[in-house]
Amino acid sequence: MVRAFFAVDLEDEAVISNISSFQREVLRAGGEGLKPVERENLHITLIFLGEINEPEVAVASRALETIEAKPFEIEFRGAGYFPGGGRVNVVWVGVKAGAEELKNLHNQLKSKLRNLRLENEKFVPHVTVCRVKFIKNRNSLLEVLSKHVDTLFGKQRVEKVVLKKSVLTASGPIYSDIAVKTF
DSSP states (O other): OEEEEEEEEOOOHHHHHHHHHHHHHHHHHHOTTEEEOOGGGOEEEEEEEEEEOHHHHHHHHHHHHHOOOOOEEEEEEEEEEEEETTEEEEEEEEEOTTHHHHHHHHHHHHHHTTTSOOOOOOOOOEEEEEEESOOSOHHHHHHHHHHTTTOEEEEEEEOEEEEEEEEEETTEEEEEEEEEEEO
16 A cells, blocks of 8 residues: 655745745744644655555556646635634645646546546645644734735746645654656
């Protein structure tokens, strides 16, 4: 069994640097109960597949090969949290320009993977920047997030989608590419 997902990696150094600065601000505000996503692991998840077996990996790889897209630009803008209503489990940076293209990629992949057990959540393009176990200072964290509701973190060209494997370790996940579709 392999823990897998489809993703668009963050590759623009300026975007990664801006998001890393934002992460540090969030950590100072929220306290030690927040775990930042490592720089090298920042990505947009298109579809999380969960634990899949080798035949399912082959199906996912074939689905990736068949997607059709042209290179496009995405704009990372705004920050927020899931699930909402004052409960903070994930802190994210949003995607404005390019969101429709990402939704198209998501929908293409999902339509080709009907036989796999997929989560049925609405796809909202975003980059997870911190996972939250507990918050020491909720008001301070929410204040930082509201300050960045329209912050521009940068732009990046998207020319590929990756099927990734995730190995969970005590120090965090280690991602590696299973298959890549360049367009």
